[in-house]
Amino acid sequence: MKGSTYLYLLLLLSNSVSSKTIELDAQKSLNRLLKEFDRDGDKKITVQDKVPTYRSFELSPQLKVSGVYHLSNLLQELKLQTEDGAVPDKVETERIFENPVDRISRLIKDFYWEGLTRRIDKEHLKKVMPDSKIHQPKMNILYVPESDEIAKNYYQQDKELILKFVPKNYDLDFLKGLRNEHGLLSLKLQRVGERIEGVPYVVPGGRFNEMYGWDSYFHVLGLLQDEKVELAKALVDNFVYEITHYGKILNANRSYYLSRSQPPFLTSMILAVYPKLPKTSESKTWLKESVLAAIREYSEVWMKGGHITEMGLNRYYGEAPQIPPEVEPGHFKDVLAPYAKKYKLTQSEFQRALDTGKINEPGLKEYFIHDQAVRESGHDTTYRWTREGKDECSNYVTVDLNSLLYKTELDLSRLLDSEFNGRLENFKSDYFLKQAASRKVLIKKYLWEEGIGFSDYNWKKKERSHYQSATNLYPLWAGLVNKEEIDFMLRHVLPQLEVAGGVAATSLESIKNVGGKLQERQWDYPYGWAPHQIIIWQGLKQNGLHEVADRLIYKWLYMITKNAMDYNGTIPEKYDVVKRSHKVFAEYGNVGTKFSYISREGFGWMNASYQLGLELLSKEKRKELRELVPPKN
Template sequence: MKKSNPNINPLAGQLLKIIPALLLCMSCSTSKFIESQTVFDLPVEETINDLLAGYDTDGDKKITKDDAPNKDYFMVSTRGDTVIIRNTYYLSNLLQELAIASEQAHDNLLITLSQIQEPPAERISRRIRTQFWDDLTRTIDEDGLNRIMADEKMHDIKQRIYVPYDDNVGFAYFEHLQKTRPNLEVVVLPEDITPEYVKSINDKPGILSLKIENGKGVPFVVPGGRFNEMYGWDSYFESIGLLLDHRYDLAKGMADNFCYQIRHYGKILNANRSYYLTRTQPPFLSSYIREIYKAMQGKDKKWLSESLSMAIKEYEEVWMQEGGRLTENGLNRYHAEGIGIPPETEPGHFSSILSEFATQYNMPVAEFEEKYKSGEIKNEELDRYFVHDRTMRESGHDTTWRLDNVAADLNCVDINALLYKYEKDFEFLIKTYFKEGFVAENGTTYYAEYWRKKAEKRKRLMNKYLWNEEKGCFFDYNFVTGEHTTFMSATNFFPLWAGLCSKKQAGRMVPVLMSELKAKGGFLASSKESTERYPNEKVQRQWDYPNGWAPHQMLLWKGLMDYGYDNEAREMIYRWLWTITQNAVDYNGTIPEKYDVVNTTHKVYAEYGNVGTDFAYITRSGFGWMNASYQYGMSLLPPEFVKKLDNLEQPENVFGVPWEPAAKP
């Protein structure tokens, strides 16, 4: 069939207007209601153009609450029966289904009234399960390279792929592929990947190979939008949604790619781009292994053994090396290597900091930047700033005032809670599945008791250095100054998720959490008071107030439930899902990277904008960990609350309390 063209000029005379009313179903010839399964046969091209002409008055190829149409209703008919539609959500649903039909080259769309009226929570969850995960899936192989290599991050005409020196399978695969793809450049990495080497290839960006198995790339899920690479901690949260949606293939594939990275790159990468070679990410592999193995139909003990070996290797070689990410007090820090300005940042990102130094050298910022990059100008203070900046990016919280120009000097609560979880997971896995001891790939035999003692030691140290008894909360500890930061962040409460807190500590922490970080639309990334310490003219950091992020919500929900705070968890789950649902209803199915949870909107004004909001007609993939948070929240919410969600009942009406934080404890 001929493919429809949604860009054709609208038909004259089809200008329509939307009003905030329910969809009305009526017959032209009688007063009976049309049944929900009545099928409408709609011409795709004509109907799309009619909808856009009447309802998309701002020309963004979406039907949203921001449009201001011209007529009172839109009509669709079949066999003499007519449906009158006066609702933004239903009209946007219809536009989305027409767009799918257009992409599939259908001239007509057969659609029922129930499809147009699909309840919003059900629709969001269904599309995540049946469409979004597939659209977010990538592979580093012949089939997957075109999409990855065509993005703007490659910078030059070469399709460049870097392969580890000891991956013979990968090198043979891409060397063979190069024969039929003359623009493909295969580069073998050196055995010793130094910061100097990584800087030397900054002007030769490329993708880093991942696991090739049975002649194909092992699949992985990307965050969404402009991201075509596999990101570190995104992948763990995505896997929670994948397992709930029975996509075990993708969840296991990402864990396998993590293990490949540890084996061949020495760490789980921030992402598999050449400029991330010296940078890791928040560690979640042990949790990943436990959850996948629990969900695995036929328990593959060999897979468990190999994966556990790699997780232990990562723990010991990435996190527990003195002088690197292990500090003298026995706790850990993030610490990314690298030289100079991070090459992945957009032009002008560091203008304010560079201008301060350019003034000292009495030269324009652009000239100073070039001379600093080339090494003609050396400045230890600026070098240290970029160590902190890279380290902040390694933490996954890029960027936040909490870590700005101090990240490498902090024993952060989050990294130590995550490593405590590693130690407890290792104890559990060995005690449960390797009762006689676990023999790792390096030949060392580990026993559960060894990891129990490791975890207990870390707990003691965290209570000594990170716990603030006066405030009833954990805080990042600056081991250089010997002081707590007192910055109120969602990461301060990761010990709830890790199971590190005593019941007494949890009893102190939960009131603080609900007072400081509860907002109408979910948990805040940081408190308003903490960010107000910084000058108002400074850029708004995306991992700070008033924004909320999916990984924080998911970790904090589980932490609350694990300590018996089910009512608080349920309220915060509902608030977050309500924010996602309300924005999707009002804005043509939009599911973005993050939300302003104070104003409950995806219209976030921060340094990097909001990935996932730029699309025409229909969002194809949402955003990875946002999708996962929705599926996870839906799995935890009782049916009566899902019904309230479908009706978009305001959180304060559901819970009988205002969203404003209560008085501080």
């Protein structure tokens, strides 16, 4: 019997199993289950264990469990029982035979968001301080803004902390001084009754144990879908705190991220959260403070300094031209090798000399300015901005950033009109509307080309990249396109990116055009990412393209569902969307795949994409998904 047919019959069978409780010795049953079915010893039951379809596990004389999906569910439920310590142990049969779509969605809502939630306060420091991305002896350094008197007084009482302070207007010299003293950046504290506690936030998961910039927009969408309004609001509150005390929404709240921001989604977050709040004066005050912070971010981060170009459009730009400490070992091996050879040093010796400022190489300075820009873009890394073998990210005004800023300008104009009679303090809605209109003209002039569509523009070389990226579809979401442009994008752009599992980060043809022998980069073909899918779905829906959106959503959700069924509930960071596989080994690999027994978190924006996708999917396609009908194309 074919595997997919067998799974489908099992799912039909599962719908007929009545709910009942079976009492057993959970630990003995767990040990026996692993011995019989976990053939590779990874404490999971997956298709890699090559379990014969005829093999079953006798849960009771009346009930036998078979098939990888149901056996892995049983493994997870038994593990939970051994941790619970209940006597007698028991297993609910409906959990073992739960429809996979229902199970994934339930776990995300009831468990994974909680597993990804953090607070920074004295009670929770042991959980939030660890950082597996870097290697340094001191992991108890906490940075607090000098401008936050509450935090300074609160944390100074903790003698186990190494407490350091971030100046109000920190500069490049301050950032350079952080090279060997990395630590966590504090976030907002709040008073609850007689105690002070940290305002909660959501981390992506795995090696990413901090609050990230653009991830948080997608987390908000997932949280709101699961009716976790207060937690979604808290993410906005922490971003307002970052703008107030650190001057920007940070890449994430670690000291080595102070040099860069991330794609701007704050107004989109505010507009998602505010309608869900009670209509009270407190909510209106919250809106005012949040909008003022968004205006400050727009004005002082994106429209000043290195982010704004002479042509009037924006680029990504990092402030600290140095090696980012959070990368995996050996990431810059090929870049540093010729310089180490020049100075007759080992690579580690040369890197230390570079970090301490003993060696200054202008070529490397330029390289790391571009590298910082790549990381600020969130797309770390890709060949999207590679020309003649060199990354030139900060030389490009990009489709995604300028689409986001166009939407920010429209959002601010509309918010000021609808909620503040067209004016908030010294800011008028007309100003932002004019900014949006001006930006739209420039986007169409420089980033759109007939017969090609949208692509990034090298403002120094005065040429379009023609690199086909999923980000070239952002204008659909931002409201930048007319009917003719939409038709062109559907006929000529989307087909280059659409594959078996949804939308690839870039096209295969664009990778080929880079030329040379390339190491795989994770934000390129054949990999696919949740934020791209969500933005494209929303853009299609906003433009009435429901059938196209349904097709893409279904491909993505089918891939996640089938992967979770085959691999013990795995919800990873990203996918090979061509093979519909979580087996991604580019750069640092794939977060969310390394666990024993049961996944506790999934991955932040993947969780969000599943919950939002189910909501956006048509009723008919949801039924097909629950029956695990493969996509037609």
